[in-house]
Amino acid sequence: MGRKYKKSKSTSNHIRGKKGSQFRAELRGIDLEKVLIVSIDAAKFYQKVMVCNYFGDVLLEPMFFGVNKKGISSLHEKLQKIKAKVEAKRIFVGIEATGHYYEDIVRELEALKYVVTIINAATTYEERAGALNWSKTDDLDLDAIAQVIIQNKGTENKLPQGKYQELLTLTRARRNEVRKRSRVKVEIRTLMDKIWREFQGHVLVNGNTPTKVELFSDFWGKSSLFFMKHFPHPEDILSMDEEGIRALSVKHNLKLRDSTIRNLLYVARESLCKPKETVRPELLLLKMALQNIEYLNENIKVLEKEIEKVLLETDGRLLLSIPGIGVITAAEFYSEVGDLSNFEHAGQIIKKAGTNPIVIQSGGLQGFHGKISKQGNKNLRFIVYTIGKSLAQHNKDLRSYYNKLRDRGKHQRKAYIALGNKFIRIAFSMLKNRIVYETKDESYEYLKMMKEKLRHTKMKDFYQLISAA
Template sequence: MDYKSLNHIQGKNGSRWTQFIRGIGTENLLMVAIDAAKYTHKALISTFYGEVLVKPFEFDASTPGLELIKQKIKAEKDRYNMIEVVVGIETTGHYYEDLVLHCQLEGFHVRTINAATTAEERRALLNWSKTDNLDLLAILQSMIHGRGTFNELPTGKVHNLQKLTRARRELVNERSAIKNLILVHMDHIFREFQGKTVWIDGKKEKIKPLSDNFGKASRYLMRYYPHPSDILELGEQGLRDLSVRENLKLRDSCIQCLLEFAKESISKPKEKVETDIFLLAQRLDQLDFLTEQIKVLERKIEDLFVQTEGGLLLSVPGIGVVTGAEFFAEMGDISDYCHAGQLIKMAGTNPIVKQSGDRRPSYFAISKQGRKQFRNITYHVGKSLAINNPKMNQKYHELIDRGKKSGQAYIALGNRMIRLAFSMIRNQTLYQTDEEKYVLYDEVNKKLHKVNVEHFFENFVVSPVSHPA
């Protein structure tokens, strides 16, 4: 059998496992299944054929606990003259990471097994119960059947970039929630501040005093003059003077609209909404803090991104620093993949295909069986490309003309970007286009700070391995 022919990522893992056990011999393998937890782990030791040598036992997540399990493994290995030890650890949260590290340092072969895999193993055994002992048996069976991977824990710049981009994503989501709360408070204090419906020539239109609910002028007014009575007290001249003094850039039309909406407002008197005004000020403080934290994170992401091979993606129009960094970080190390289709499946953006016999295959919605974070950023990358990349914009309209919905088109463009990124990173090439207006320096200069523009050209243009093919 030609193991290399199984170039699907799961096929490759299975082939490596087969090669491993054939080289060692199943009778020479000591199998250890570990169910990781925060404080107390649980393990069992058996042969490759599932014969339990040491019944399930607990050990602490500490140095004495690790010494205990190492002693038990050594005792069974010597007793049965085993050659190699294979440890299977379920990827429970982040608690499994220290176990993986120490087992690898001890010279054991570590297989990390996804929790979904053990759940499927229990389901295959028609057992709906879930206990620690059943989990251990499921981990053991998964190891024997070749599931899991020998991959080491992620480390290095790509791993750190993933931590930073995920932290930024959490802060952005938190900031969005704060913004929604601010708007709720403003609905109670001055509901027309966000705009209202007016009738013009018999047609209904929505008019907003300020174009951006969270721009500089909006945030200043919400903090110091949130109630309609505050606006009316300032008056037209007061708003003009305030705009000049604080550089709010309020136009005359905006000032007139604010005064008109404040005069006709149906909001409660100011003394009735004092609690909302107090909470509004707190939410605005939270918004300012989160915005500053995100800004600091984004600079940290930029500085690290240009030091990785993923920095090549910045040569693509429509791929900014934050989007490109998150996209590359979720892709991770591509050295273990043979083709971009494996990455697309990892993202879960591959279509479900059903085909039987001589029937034509049918294509359904995307599988959503991969990493959620990777799938989300793939969608956002496709959306950004559809707007900001001329070539991709053309492809987007072609997809729409063929009857695709916007979301489907964004996913398709995101998948195209996965293929493009895979090729660029593997071959160390910059983005290639025949667009007349495209200039690499201009493209990179508008995305990076000056010092990082220099780093980009040093890493990807001056270096011999980075020249376009």
């Protein structure tokens, strides 16, 4: 890497950094009696709100309101009446991030010029626990949310918007489809164990040495899926000879080798599976599962095409210049991090991911770094780990850093996290300065790498996007 990616420093001098400085600036010199705290507990149907001042004096008892035009308008009117009555100078609104139910409320209140703090559900849980109250009711949640606002423990101040929101929706949807596909794949393997166990591989014993032999190099490849769909039982295979299977291969472009055809017939003859008639339920379930795989594969393909299109319209495309970072990984990281203007330095993103090591120190001793905090965005944390793993394998510049960590005795998973954190610092600098990755690898070819990574975009379209940026 020819360029040295510098770590930017925070300009705030508050003990809680930028967030603390902003909160201090809002409150300094103001009569706290005239500061309104609005806590909202969001749910699917029943939303509840409470208003108090900075000292906790209740000005509006907990009440329900509807998430529609009438409900939001009524809430706004009540807040404005309270504001006029106490001559409030500041209004702080806090809402717990409950599923996705809070998003409409945040968007509508922001349109009415309220600044809304989004609060992690774990934070309100800890607030209740800190009060030694193990009950959970709507009113207790409102109390906890109010205390979180007063203590400035909220997490986000804005919902992701524009391209960030598009990518966030698309990448999370894709990940969900991939997880569904993984579960269906396990189901298919289990069904094939019951229908024709050896289809996934059989063992040849030479002397006392067992050797596993697979019928197909890729169990989820075209040939394997074809036979599972049309000839899933040994009786189906034995109804044909070598010439019949070879003709089938040519007709459907399966490209089967003669050795594969002979192996397929051998395994079918030697199989100890149940007669086809007795596994009819399993065959029906297999047919349905294979249809699911086709459906999920098509969904994932459509989502990946759209993700690539949207990513190339953002600065997130700069991340594609890093060896080991593909379209999906770049899109997931870029969307989960969100607008970089919310961060002063890369360490804040690391903390958001929860991959920051916990520092254990007491009594003036030097202290040490323990486990990672895991107190951030779990989706971003998973991506950071995945990125570290990919860079360790595919990035020649950063592989040496990974190897140093391993040589020092760092566990493999911890080394992946550390490498992922290093990536965050590099990515932060690249995105802030809008620069591409620079490497010492002489075999690195930027445009060639782009061509390999972009599966749904023609290079001429990519050039136009780059020149227009």
